[in-house]
Amino acid sequence: MRKGQYRFVAGFLLVPVALYLIFVIWPYIQTFGYSLTDWKGQSQTFDFVGLDNYKALFQDDVFLKAIWHNIQFLVFIPVITILLSIFFAFMVNVGGRSRAGGVSGVAGSSFYKIVYFFPQVLSLAILAVLFNAVYRSDGGGMLNGLLIKLGLVDPDSPVEWLNEPGIVRWALILVVVWHGVGFYLVLFSAAMQSIPRDVYEAALIDGAGRAQSFFRITLPLLWDTVQTAWVYLGIVAMDMFVLVSSMTASMGAYGGGPNHESDVMSTVMMRNFLYFGKSGYACAMGVIMLLLTLVLSVVTLRATRRERIEF
Template identity: 85%
Template sequence: MRKGQYRFVAGFLFIPVALYLIFVIWPYLQTFGYSLTDWKGQSQTFSFVGLDNYTALFQDDIFLKAIWHNILFLLFIPVITILLALFFAFMLNAGGRGRAGGVSGVAGSGFYKIVYFFPQVLSLAILAVLFGAVYRSDSGGMLNGFLMKLGLVEESSPVEWLNEPNFVLWALIAVVVWHGVGFYLVLFSAAMQAIPRDIYEAALIDGAGRAHTFFRITLPLLWDSVQTAWVYLGIAAMDMFILVSTMTAGEYGGGPDHHSEVMATVMMRNFLLYGRSGYACAMGVVMLLLTLIVSVVMLRATRRERIEF
């Protein structure tokens, strides 16, 4: 390329980079700046307090609890979602047997594929309302109503799903998994369809069963997609704000008694309700760092040699 062209290309690249710097990087820097102050959030008067907010942060039981909950989400949400999505995708694409000639999904797989995708078209807000009705704590709730019909739960003492310290996190994980499986199923399906059929047929001829085909052929060839899914789900697990704040008890959720608190809900409460915005900014910075670390670790940990086909 000639000299002028570099300038020309740079001219086009400049705008996106500038937008990114201004709307993403600059707010991060600002947040970091505010996190060193005692800003109260409603005006521009504040003073510099150094790292006090960060010191306080790591003595704040509620925030530490919230980090722990995010870590639990981080462990369970990606694992459960990816395993289920992989299993279903495999059954839909290569799990069928019995028909002559080649590899296909189980009977009716086209139909299932559409059905699995349904939850994905719902927005998180609708999801919260929907599962609010599922987990409702009296006989009007779907789960409670069902269990009462079966006689497993007494009408006078229904299960208060989202008000049980031991249940609430699982109830939330179930919502996220239900919502996410369909999308990753489609992602994995697309990747599976790109795998040449002769490989499967060769395996079949060699006498490989379903399990063997899956672990020896499908999974290794899907690794890139799984890695992507892992990072996306990991980031979602670090957030969880919408579901927790709308479904669980208390202002900005987190109830009962902080048992479902995540970093984002603690941050919002401090920022908007308690007027401790500088402190909340420190939480934001910690969230950013943790999310970055998680992404890097996940990408590193799942890195494998790429198989060309």
């Protein structure tokens, strides 16, 4: 690259890099700085306390419980969402191969794609309102009403889906999975359409079944897309603020009930920042969240790395 070209490229990069440093990197640096103080949020004065906030974090039972909840979401949300998305994408693209005309999706596959993708157009706030009605703890809720009609639940003691410690996190996981499956179905469908149909037809001629086609052809050729989806879903699992704070809001400031059984790191952080006025302490939580998310991304990319398959 000639000297003039360096100047040309640098001229285009200067403004975007400067904006990135100002609006992305600098806030991170400020947050780390505040995490070393006893800043109360409203006051412009604060004292340097060093690593005291970080020491207090690892003695905070609520925050440690929230980390464990995020880990549970981190395990179940990506696994369930990716498995369902790949299965549905496989069915709507190559699952109907027994029909005439070679390898094809099941009948009505275009319609199924629209139906599965529909939840993705709804915002998380709308989802929270919708599923609050589904999970109502009386006979008027969709789930309780159905179970009462089937005789599986006593009308006088319906299930309190969002107020039972053993159920509330699974209820939240169901919402995230229901919302995300459609998007990742479209993502995996796009990746599957790049796989030559000749590969599936050759496997069909050789007598391969659907399970063999999936595990020997589809999954290996989709691995890069699965890896990307896993990272994005992991980031979703590390957040969960909107759903937890909206769907369990009646159980305390920024949700988290019952008895902090649905708390995640983001809700604990916002509660300390805005409700308790412990802003420096909350900034330390934000730094820990950033570090955990970065570690998650690196570990996931390294753990799922494999030799690229060309076709």
